[in-house]
Structure formats: structure tokens, C-alpha cells
Amino acid sequence: PGNEGTQMRILTAVDGTRYLVCSGLIICPEQCLTFVSAQSLDGLFTDRALRLRDALLGQTLALAVAALLALLLCRRMVRPLEQLEAASREIAAGAYDRRTALPGSDEIAGLSRSFDEMAAAVQDKVNALQEHIQQREDFIAAFTHELKTPMTSMLGYADLLRGTEVPAATRQKAADFIYHESKRLEALSGRLMELMQLNGSEPPSLEPVRLDGVFRQLTRALPQTPPALLVPDCRLTVLAQRELLCDLLYNLALNARHATPPEGTITLETAEQPESVILTVRDNGCGIPAGDLPHITEPFYMVDKSRARQQGGSGMGLALCERIAVLHGTHLTFESSPGAGTAVSFTLPKPKEADHETA
Structure with a gap:
């Protein structure tokens, strides 16, 4: 057994x-x-079956929760990319001010910042291009207007002279008008060519320039007729392109003469700063209304068109001056009030070494 x-x-x-x-x-x-x-063993097997069922149910729930969390995480990761895609489409459609501005410090936030910087650069370029196009359209419109008015009058006088017998006084008046307007158009075309050359040029090479020599050259170039030009005794030196600086001061002084009566005065002033010199052309003429000040450096802009045309003005002088100032890294600033005169200032740097100066 x-x-x-x-x-x-x-x-x-x-x-x-x-x-x-x-x-x-x-x-x-x-x-x-x-x-x-x-x-x-039924109880044991039943208990095992229940435990197995609970385990399978728990695993199923865990998988479902994990899948849900993975879906939410993917959505959170994809949403910024969708925002970037939507922003790129809006920018492509012309909304150049669209930004994403996604918070955070991860790679997607860094991509968002780079995207916004790119969008800002595109917006700046587009705005500059639109401004340039608008300026060109305004320039062409103003130039066309400036040509149309004298050309119409000149054609009328020319037709009068060739069509009928006119008195000698009328003939002389017509000839004088045609000559005067022709000279003005010649000066206008010269100023226009000069402005176009300056607009297309690179900033000049600056060198030390003695202001007293520039002031002497300016005094010789201006007409020796009233109003008087008062020039300071100045031995300061600035960094500039000499010929352009002379043109700038000449045009400012000539513009001041057009606005100042014979009994008035035009004063050239200098103010030394630690690293620069402020130059000012001041007159006690008719002044400029406040509403005209933002526009006086625009080509063909004239505060008093009839007076400017009588004096041979073209509205190009201050536009040339502003362009020359920009080429020197500065801008013209204006202080004026009607009846009290005008002061036009700009700032030039002083050389770090004054050993080599152009007098």
C-alpha cells in the first residue's frame, strides 16, 4: 500500500x-x-475570478485615463502650433500686426517669440514700404501740380504772343513772365536732381571741419543785400562733410532771407555741448504757423505759395536741408510762431581728436 x-x-x-x-x-x-x-475550491476560484476581473477593470480604467491624459497633453502641445499656423495665415492675408505671444520658456515659446519678432520685422518693412509709396505718390502729385500751374500760364502767354498783334507793353510783360517761370522751373529741376542724388547716396565720410571757415564761405556766397546776416566769432570744430554743411547752412540762411523783411536780421548761433555743437539759424521774420511745422520739410511744401513763387522759391530748400542733416546723423528742429520769427537747429558731433582740422 x-x-x-x-x-x-x-x-x-x-x-x-x-x-x-x-x-x-x-x-x-x-x-x-x-x-x-x-x-x-469554488470559493477560491470565485475569489480568483473576482480579483482577475477587478485587475482587468483597473487596468482598463488606467489605460483609459492614460489615453485621456495623453490626448490632453497632445492637445496642449499641438494648440500652440495651431496658433502659430493660424497667425501665419492671418499675416499672409495681410494682418501684419498679428502676434502669438505664447507664454513659457520651452521650445515652442521660444519659437513663438522668434515668430513674433519675424512678424514685427515684416510689419516694419511693409509700413516703411507703404510710407515710401505714399511719399512717392505725394511727391509726384505735388511735382505735377508745380509744373502744371506755370506751364499753363506760359502756354497761355506764348499762344497770345504768336496768335495776335499785341502792344509792346503786353508783349514785354508776357516775355518777362515766361522768362521768370522758366528760370523757376530750371531751379526746381536742379533742386529736384540734387534731392534725388542725396536720397540715393550713402552717408558721407565725416571729417573735422572748422566752423569759422564754413561761416566765411557762407558770408561770401549769400547776396550782400538786406536783411543782414550776423555770424559769430567761432573756432569750434565739428565732424561733417564740408560741402554738404555749407549747402545746409546756405539753404537755411536763404530760406530765412525769404521770410525776413529788409530791416530784419538773420543770426547764426552756436552752442557747444560736451560732445557736440548745436548750430542754429534764427530770424525775426514772419514765422511759421504751428499747423505747417510738421510739413515744412516735405518736398514742394510752401507756407505762403504766392510769396514763395514771387521770390523764386520751389518748396525744395528745407527738404534738401533735412536730407543733408539725416546724412550727418541728425535732424532739423524748428521753433517758430507767426510774427516772431523762426529758429532752425541741428546738432553735429565734435571730433574726438582736434589735431587735423579743415579750416
């Missing part, structure tokens, strides 16, 4: 119920005893 202590375990099913049957053998002197124990 077997040895004492032998154990056997059998898993069996009876009527659909699973049992664990254990048996053991005990040998006594007179007989052998066999112990048999049977225990139902």
Missing part, C-alpha cells in the same frame, strides 16, 4: 463542483489507517 506518511493531493470535480482531495497513510502495528480530506 505504501509508506507511512505518504500524502496525495487530487483536484477533481464532482457535479460541477471542484474539490481538493488530500489523503495520508498511517501504519499501525495491527492495521493501516488512511485519512482522506476533501475541500470545495
Whole structure:
């Protein structure tokens, strides 16, 4: 039968119920005893099935939550890219002021900042181009108007002279008008060519220039007729292109003469600063209304068109002066009031070394 202590375990099913049957053998002197124990395993299998179901349910829920979190994370990561794409489409459609301004310090936020900087650069370029186009259109319109008025009058006088016999006084008046307007148009074309050359030129090479020499040249170039030009005794040196500086001061002084009566005065002033010199052309003439000040450096702009044309003005002088000032890295500033005169100032740097000066 077997040895004492032998154990056997059998898993069996009876009527659909699973049992664990254990048996053991005990040998006594007179007989052998066999112990048999049977225990139902349905509860154990049921518990295992429940645990397995709970585990599968938990894993399913965990996978669902993980998938949801992954979806939300992907949406969060993709949303800035969608905003960048939408912004790029709007900019391509003409909304150059569109910005993304995404917060954060990650790579996408860095891309957003770079994108906004690019959009700002594009907007600046487009605005500059639009401003340039508008200025060109205004320039052409003003130039056409400036040509149309004298040309119409000149054609009328010329037709009068060739068509009929006219008195000598009328003939002389017509000839004088045609000559005067022709000279004005000649001066206008010269100023226009000069302005076009300056607009297309690079900033000049600046060198030390003694102002007293420039002032002497200016005094010789201006007409020796009233109003008087008062020039200071100045030995300062500035960084400039000499000929352009002379043209700038000459045009400012000539413009002041047109606005100042013979009994008035035009004063050239200098104010030394630690690293620069402020030059001012001041007159006590008719002055400029406040509404005209923002426009007086525009080509062909005239405060008093009839007076300017009588004096041979073309409205180009201050435009040339402003362009020369810009080429020197500065701008013209105006202080004026009607009846009190006008002061036009600009600033030039002083050389760091005054060893080589052009007198």
C-alpha cells in the first residue's frame, strides 16, 4: 500500500463542483489507517475570478485615463502650433500686426517669440514700404501740380504772343513772365536732381571741419543785400562733410532771407555741448504757423505759395536741408510762431581728436 506518511493531493470535480482531495497513510502495528480530506475550491476560484476581473477593470480604467491624459497633453502641445499656423495665415492675408505671444520658456515659446519678432520685422518693412509709396505718390502729385500751374500760364502767354498783334507793353510783360517761370522751373529741376542724388547716396565720410571757415564761405556766397546776416566769432570744430554743411547752412540762411523783411536780421548761433555743437539759424521774420511745422520739410511744401513763387522759391530748400542733416546723423528742429520769427537747429558731433582740422 505504501509508506507511512505518504500524502496525495487530487483536484477533481464532482457535479460541477471542484474539490481538493488530500489523503495520508498511517501504519499501525495491527492495521493501516488512511485519512482522506476533501475541500470545495469554488470559493477560491470565485475569489480568483473576482480579483482577475477587478485587475482587468483597473487596468482598463488606467489605460483609459492614460489615453485621456495623453490626448490632453497632445492637445496642449499641438494648440500652440495651431496658433502659430493660424497667425501665419492671418499675416499672409495681410494682418501684419498679428502676434502669438505664447507664454513659457520651452521650445515652442521660444519659437513663438522668434515668430513674433519675424512678424514685427515684416510689419516694419511693409509700413516703411507703404510710407515710401505714399511719399512717392505725394511727391509726384505735388511735382505735377508745380509744373502744371506755370506751364499753363506760359502756354497761355506764348499762344497770345504768336496768335495776335499785341502792344509792346503786353508783349514785354508776357516775355518777362515766361522768362521768370522758366528760370523757376530750371531751379526746381536742379533742386529736384540734387534731392534725388542725396536720397540715393550713402552717408558721407565725416571729417573735422572748422566752423569759422564754413561761416566765411557762407558770408561770401549769400547776396550782400538786406536783411543782414550776423555770424559769430567761432573756432569750434565739428565732424561733417564740408560741402554738404555749407549747402545746409546756405539753404537755411536763404530760406530765412525769404521770410525776413529788409530791416530784419538773420543770426547764426552756436552752442557747444560736451560732445557736440548745436548750430542754429534764427530770424525775426514772419514765422511759421504751428499747423505747417510738421510739413515744412516735405518736398514742394510752401507756407505762403504766392510769396514763395514771387521770390523764386520751389518748396525744395528745407527738404534738401533735412536730407543733408539725416546724412550727418541728425535732424532739423524748428521753433517758430507767426510774427516772431523762426529758429532752425541741428546738432553735429565734435571730433574726438582736434589735431587735423579743415579750416
